[in-house]
Amino acid sequence: MKQLLSCLIILFFVHGFMSFEQEYTTVAYMYQYCDCSWLDCYIMHSANKEKVGRVVFGEASGESDNGKLEVAYTIVNRVNHAGFPNSLNAVVNQTYKSGGKTFHHYNTLDNSGHDKRWEAAKEPGATEHAAYNSAITQAGHALCGTKSDPMNCGPVNFCAKNPCSATNSNKYWCVTEKRQIGSHWFTCIKKKTGTC
Structure with missing residues (x-):
């Protein structure tokens, strides 16, 4: 959960124009299906x-x-x-x-x-x-x-x-x-x- 929150924070600041729901969906998918570390989440963004x-x-x-x-x-x-x-x-x-x-x-x-x-x-x-x-x-x-x-x-x-x-x-x-x-x-x- 801590990794997921870290990803959300990173993506929120990097992609401020996306809605929170879009950010959450994107990171949740990466976290569940890619097993990325929190530092990898930005790299893995769509x-x-x-x-x-x-x-x-x-x-x-x-x-x-x-x-x-x-x-x-x-x-x-x-x-x-x-x-x-x-x-x-x-x-x-x-x-x-x-x-x-x-x-x-x-x-x-x-x-x-x-x-x-x-x-x-x-x-x-x-x-x-x-x-x-x-x-x-x-x-x-x-x-x-x-x-x-x-x-x-x-x-x-x-x-x-x-x-x-x-x-x-x-x-x-x-x-x-x-x-x-x-x-x-x-x-x-x-x-x-x-x-x-």
Whole structure:
């Protein structure tokens, strides 16, 4: 009960425009079905599931549950990794420059039809509604930790081919583990202190 009250207080201040009933329903659901600690309750809020789920949907909608889950975990793992921003918003929206253009780290966010496809998939009966539900479910598992990370090392990078820049060591980071899940290769990295 103390955890539940803590979650309510956090969400009340963060989402002051929601009614108390909406806040209580949201937190009660998370507390009952996700077994989140009180600090995790904000992270697990539905808006954050949407943020992560949107990336999972675009990057891995044709993948198995484990493939979707691992894509979701790359976001969660980046928040906790020294090489990336330390907030969910900053990780999801992180960009880089190449050839004078700016791109998102999660390339699906740059696809012209991504937003329209995502919004259409939310509708019950839509062709991709099952893929939407699966992406949201796996995002929730990764955010709340209700399903273990398929790779215990905390992968932060992935790409659809090997080798690629995400699966190779570079002058800053050493790849410590690499694994293929579905059509993606995932890697765990650590700061380079000598030779990889």
